[in-house]
Structures are given as C-alpha cells and as structure tokens.
Amino acid sequence: MRLEDVWLRYRRRGPWVLRATDVRVGPGEVVVVLGRNGVGKSTLLQVAAGVLRPSRGRVTDRPRHVGWVPERFPADQPFTVERYLAAMGRVAGLDPLATARAVDHWTDRLGLAGFRRVRLPELSKGTAQKVGLAQAMLRPPGLLVLDEPWEGLDAATRELVPAVIDEVSAAGGSVLVSDHRGEIARLPGARRWTVADGVVTEGAPPADEAVAVVEVAVPAARVAGAVARLRAEGHHILRVRPDASAPPDLAEGTSAATVEIGAAEPIGPAGGGAR
Numbered sequence: 001m002r003l004e005d006v007w008l009r010y011r012r013r014g015p016w017v018l019r020a021t022d023v024r025v026g027p028g029e030v031v032v033v034l035g036r037n038g039v040g041k042s043t044l045l046q047v048a049a050g051v052l053r054p055s056r057g058r059v060t061d062r063p064r065h066v067g068w069v070p071e072r073f074p075a076d077q078p079f080t081v082e083r084y085l086a087a088m089g090r091v092a093g094l095d096p097l098a099t100a101r102a103v104d105h106w107t108d109r110l111g112l113a114g115f116r117r118v119r120l121p122e123l124s125k126g127t128a129q130k131v132g133l134a135q136a137m138l139r140p141p142g143l144l145v146l147d148e149p150w151e152g153l154d155a156a157t158r159e160l161v162p163a164v165i166d167e168v169s170a171a172g173g174s175v176l177v178s179d180h181r182g183e184i185a186r187l188p189g190a191r192r193w194t195v196a197d198g199v200v201t202e203g204a205p206p207a208d209e210a211v212a213v214v215e216v217a218v219p220a221a222r223v224a225g226a227v228a229r230l231r232a233e234g235h236h237i238l239r240v241r242p243d244a245s246a247p248p249d250l251a252e253g254t255s256a257a258t259v260e261i262g263a264a265e266p267i268g269p270a271g272g273g274a275r
C-alpha cells in the first residue's frame with residue numbers, strides 16, 4: 001500500500017496536519033508510527049485505514065480487508081459484545097458459521113468469554129479495547145491498523161498484541177501501529193515512521209539502534225531503586241511484575257520482581273542492544 005503525496009487538513013483553510021506524505025508499506029511489514037502528542041499519528045493511521053479521505057493525494061493498493069482499531073473503542077452502542085462482534089463479522093463479509101467460529105476464537109483468546117452477554121457501555125475501558133481488537137481480527141486483515149493498542153490494556157493482553165501483529169505479518173498482512181509509550185521495544189523487527197511538523201519520515205532503524213527487551217529479576221525490596229537507576233541510564237521501563245517463579249532465597253527480599261526494560265534513547269555500542 002502506498003500513500004502518494006497525501007495532504008490532509010480537517011477544515012478548509014485550517015492548518016495542514018499532513019503535508020506531501022509519501023510512504024509505502026509492503027506485505028508482511030510492520031511499521032511503528034512515532035511522534036509527539038497531537039502531531040498527526042492518528043490522522044495518518046486513519047488515512048491509511050481509509051477512515052479519513054486525503055484532502056489531496058491518494059492511497060493506492062490498500063488491501064481489500066482492513067482491520068482498524070481506534071485509540072478509543074466507541075463503546076456507546078446498545079449491543080452486547082456477542083451481538084456486536086457477530087454484526088462486525090457479517091460486515092467483514094463472513095458467513096454465519098465463519099462468524100460464529102471467529103467470535104468464539106477471539107473472545108476466548110482475548111479473555112472476553114465472560115463478557116459476551118455484557119452490553120458495550122458497561123465494559124471497562126480495557127475490556128472495550130479488547131472488543132475493538134477482536135472486531136478487527138474476525139477476518140484475517142490484509143492491513144491491520146492499530147492506534148495506540150496498548151493503551152488501557154491489562155498486562156496479559158498487552159503481551160498478546162505483539163503476537164497478534166506477528167500473526168498478521170506472518171500471513172502476509174501489513175501492520176501499522178502508533179506508539180507513544182515506548183512499546184516499540186516489543187516489536188524489534190518493525191520499521192518506523194516518524195511524524196513531525198506534518199511530515200512523515202520513513203526509514204528502517206539503523207542496525208545499531210536495534211531494540212531488545214531485557215527482563216531483569218531483582219529483589220522485591222530493591223525494585224524502586226533499580227527502576228530509578230535504569231531510567232537514569234536512559235532505559236525505558238515497560239513494566240514491573242511479581243515473579244512467582246523466582247527462588248525464595250533470592251538476596252534480601254522475601255519475594256522477587258521482574259523489571260522489563262527497553263530504552264527510549266539509543267545507548268552506545270557497548271549497550272548490549274537494550275534500548
């Protein structure tokens with residue numbers, strides 16, 4: 001898919017949010033869209049997904065089936081989870097049997113089985129986000145567009161997002177995902193687009209900026225200090241979790257915790273790849 005000289009503004013004579021954007025994403029590729037708050041990441045994703053039409057320019061070779069996960073799932077709809085997903089399956093062109101199978105699969109996989117009879121407005125934000133992800137995946141998408149998909153999700157589901165992205169790309173689909181939390185560390189093979197001043201810069205990260213996630217077990221009593229030191233060194237803390245598998249006699253803590261890090265800024269070549 002290619003965005004060819006795409007310009008976008010929300011109203012006539014308003015400021016251009018996107019200017020002369022010319023980027024492409026191929027089958028099986030994952031692109032993370034980066035940039036400051038309000039810079040135009042969502043706008044770019046909506047143009048790519050076909051939710052917004054460019055003011056100028058065009059989008060070519062967009063795959064026929066697009067999965068679109070907005071930053072906020074519009075939960076103010078009077079359906080139960082089950083009925084909403086069934087309707088979305090039909091909208092995606094699935095027959096009733098395929099729809100039922102897909103709804104079963106994704107509600108189980110995303111931990112939504114207990115919410116099938118719950119109405120959308122009664123869901124927590126995180127659960128509603130999962131419904132947003134489920135509807136996008138009912139039919140395997142040729143293009144999956146995810147706007148800040150980690151926002152509001154519980155830790156277990158956050159782990160699932162990279163797995164879902166990998167599946168789509170392994171099946172030959174393209175994936176665009178915006179990220180302002182540093183979760184890109186979970187997608188080490190992804191390309192990046194950076195949005196700044198209305199301009200989208202395309203380019204794979206140089207080899208010395210390769211990203212890895214490192215899990216570090218520390219005594220529970222020392223977590224705060226370890227997190228502070230890692231942050232001071234420029235690493236990005238993805239999460240801290242209790243580590244039930246740690247040996248009980250680990251140093252002075254009665255229990256241990258695992259600190260998972262990536263880095264916000266590149267560190268030197270001796271940095272062992274952790275960013």
Ligand SMILES: Nc1ncnc2c1ncn2[C@@H]1O[C@H](COP(=O)(O)OP(=O)(O)OP(=O)(O)O)[C@@H](O)[C@H]1O
Binds near residue numbers: 035039041042
């Ligand atoms: N529907 C709209 N009408 C008018 N202006 C809008 C609309 N949606 C977004 N904008 C403006 O367009 C610009 C880019 O917004 P956009 O939501 O694309 O940025 P973003 O990088 O995704 O931000 P964030 O990281 O906060 O989600 C902002 O100045 C925003 O105020």
